[in-house]
Amino acid sequence: xxxxxxxxxxxxxxxxxxxxxxxxxxxxxxxxxxxxxxxxxxxxxxxxxxxxxxxxxxxxxxxxxxxxxxxxxxxxxxxxxxxxxxxxxxxxxxxxxxxxxxxxxxxxxxxxxxxxxxxxxxxxxxxxxxxxxxxxxxxxxxxxxxxxxxxxxxxxxxxxxxxxxxxxxxxxxxxxxxxxxxxxxxxxxxxxxxxxxxxxxxxxxxxxxxxxxxxxxxxxxxxxxxxxxxxxxxxxxxxxxxxxx
Ligand SMILES: [Zn+2]
Numbered sequence: 001x002x003x004x005x006x007x008x009x010x011x012x013x014x015x016x017x018x019x020x021x022x023x024x025x026x027x028x029x030x031x032x033x034x035x036x037x038x039x040x041x042x043x044x045x046x047x048x049x050x051x052x053x054x055x056x057x058x059x060x061x062x063x064x065x066x067x068x069x070x071x072x073x074x075x076x077x078x079x080x081x082x083x084x085x086x087x088x089x090x091x092x093x094x095x096x097x098x099x100x101x102x103x104x105x106x107x108x109x110x111x112x113x114x115x116x117x118x119x120x121x122x123x124x125x126x127x128x129x130x131x132x133x134x135x136x137x138x139x140x141x142x143x144x145x146x147x148x149x150x151x152x153x154x155x156x157x158x159x160x161x162x163x164x165x166x167x168x169x170x171x172x173x174x175x176x177x178x179x180x181x182x183x184x185x186x187x188x189x190x191x192x193x194x195x196x197x198x199x200x201x202x203x204x205x206x207x208x209x210x211x212x213x214x215x216x217x218x219x220x221x222x223x224x225x226x227x228x229x230x231x232x233x234x235x236x237x238x239x240x241x242x243x244x245x
Contacts, residue, residue, distance in 0.1 A: 087185050087218045090114055090163045094187070095219065097125040097138065098165045098226050102233075104130035107244040108226040109166045111138035113146035113181070116159035122146030126244055137245065139164050139172035143179050156180045165223040166245030167194035167216065173202035176212055183213040187223030190245050 090112055097110025106126045113122040124141025128134060139162060147155050161183040162168075162176050168186065173195035176184050184203055186196060195202040196214055203214050 084215065084218045087163065087215065090118075090120075090161075091165070091185065091187055091219045091223070093120065093123065094138075094163050094165050095222060095226065097123050097142075098223070101125040101127070101138075102230055106130055108230050109138045109164065109245050111142035111162060111164040113142045113157060114161045114163060115146075121149040121157075121160065128244075135171065137169065137172050138166075139168055139245070140175055143175055143181075147179070158182065161185060162212075163218075164245065165219075165226065166190050167196045167198055168203075169193050169245050170195040170200060170202060172245065173200070176203060177208055177210055180210055181212050183215065185215045185218050186245075187216075187218050188220045188227065189216065194245065 093112045094110040097112065098108040099110070101108045101110065104127065106129045109126040111124055112120050115121045122142040122145030124138045124145055126138045127136040127141060130136070142164075143157065143162065146157055146160060150157075157179045160179075160181045162179075162181045163185045164172070165187045167188065167190040168176060168184065169190070170193075173184075184196060189198050191198050193199060197204075197216060202208075204211050
């Protein structure tokens with residue numbers, strides 16, 4: 001993604017160099033390539049099913065202690081996806097967050113919140129073990145950090161995007177709705193506890209007056225691979241643990 005859209009919103013904390021250009025790639029590209037129409041077409045139920053299958057397989061394989069990560073990688077490489085591709089860089093930031101979680105024995109789930117111009121306003125990773133807090137999911141931490149970054153003057157994260165490596169649980173999907181984010185982008189599905197299409201669809205419930213856009217399956221194999229690796233590691237005695245996203 002060309003860096004021409006980098007602008008005055010780049011802050012000293014999150015940006016400050018060429019890296020900032022990369023972080024701007026997602027939303028700008030999304031507007032150019034996807035737009036509302038493209039999003040619905042590719043991110044809706046049809047596209048969801050295809051991508052979810054691959055992610056589920058990876059998760060299940062991890063639970064069984066087996067490996068089958070090659071197939072999803074090949075599938076993603078073979079099929080151009082102009083809707084999801086612009087979100088790869090923000091998702092990689094979320095993946096980097098997720099990778100920090102195991103340091104404290106936490107399940108590797110990571111999230112970032114992007115401002116309207118793509119600036120990273122908040123980031124976080126699952127910290128239930130680190131904080132002894134059952135609600136310390138990556139999404140909540142990132143959403144709180146984003147509101148804090150905004151100066152605490154407005155809790156609304158209007159026009160912001162929540163990017164998370166695993167499908168949000170009911171708590172985090174609810175938090176996304178309450179925060180008024182415009183969009184939720186996630187990687188791997190969570191067939192056991194996902195509330196963005198798998199078990200529930202709290203983000204697109206027509207009874208709610210705020211419904212974020214949803215785009216799933218962004219770097220799903222990579223996101224799932226972090227989890228499968230974590231659950232394969234003998235030192236981690238957590239087993240399949242629904243509701244970590
Ligand atoms: Zn959650």
